[in-house]
Amino acid sequence: MLTIGFIGAGNMAKAMMQGWAGNADIHQVVYSPNSGAQVAAELGLEAKQSALDVWAESDMVVLAMPPAQLEAVAKDLQLGIMMKPSVIVASVLGGVSLATLHAAFGEHVMVARTLPNVNVALKYGYTALAFDANMDQDVKGAIAALFLELGRTDELPEEQFGAVSALAGSGPAFVAAFAEAMTQAGIQAGIAPDTAARLAEQTVVGTARHMGDLKKDPMTLAHEVMTPGGSTAAGWEALEQGNLNGLVADAIQATMKKNAEFE
Template structure:
């Protein structure tokens, strides 16, 4: 399978590097972006194939990732409209906030095969979380191909398009929330004498193990909280202090604001 990328920003690079780590050959990846120096250097660094135009990417690819900024997506789609309609690749959009209907309208066709996606940054290390939603033109076979690409670099969730803003908060922005939490734990360790590097390693591994426990356990996260909270113990005292400071409320408010911002 030939895979194309229109746009070579941070998310496109994360997906490309994640796929290559999982065995996708560089020679089967085709890229182009608005800045020649950017995509040519990246091609030299990784071995992926640089194309002279976005249309060339489409002509050479079975699946094309649309990975440009929302502000330029209309311009780019109008530029490649003829190539898309002629070659009819599966168009995989990672453009934030642009619906399938908007993509169809810009291309002037309801017959284009489109999968709207929202990967998070952890696809770069093969541990991403990606939302998927397809239009009716995407066959089960093509959809499975797209699923398998994202399953190489993490987990996928099929969701309704109306739920993308919620997904943005729960998976797209949440890595930053988790980094913030890990750093706060680490700084607390520094307060009591650990060096920052060691404290960060300890905190990050504790969070990683806890996340894996949630995924592997039949218990709810709250039941797992109870499991490690001895009556009258240190963990209970810490949890009560965090909740008095508004820990859960701050998380819910962060999600609320993220969703509101995404919806515009």
């Protein structure tokens, strides 16, 4: 039995807990000052009274609190790190580098920097991973296997994490924004709000599965839908005139700029 401990019980932590919940070989414990007990009860996990209690019981500790809490949490864990240095730290803290994590926890602590997205809740996530240069291959493999269970993963250079965070970490929000824009356009066109929302959601879900399951890239699928001289091509032209690509590029750049402020 492997014990994964969470420090923080917000949206990202919950998504990971949900993703690993069905695995009978994983025991999950959680501490969060406000919501830990409630989230643990909701998901059938064990709530702990402190970050130190989580550390004492865990093989791997997931740091999933706001990045600004890093120093405070590291201080709370000082005794645990001395008593049980074998615990692996998997940080999901946006913009917090391996170097910063080591500065907080000490050089000898095994640390992985991970960047998951909320779709890990249903094992359809994407997680970027970066490891200490000297981390043992077996430990790397074990961490990667855990995240692979939650969807796709890649080991990527840390300097790409700002861009990866914008595309894959923040990405679900941006795809959701497109679904919302379609819903609003449907309402404007006279469709009842709940029907418009259902149409938009099913279209986004179905399109994602179509590309994924049938292995089609976006433009192949788009061309299949665009009957030559038909109505989709007219709508596509409006998207191009409105510079959808430019707008998305701007959103990614703005997200990366903010990520760079955290680094």
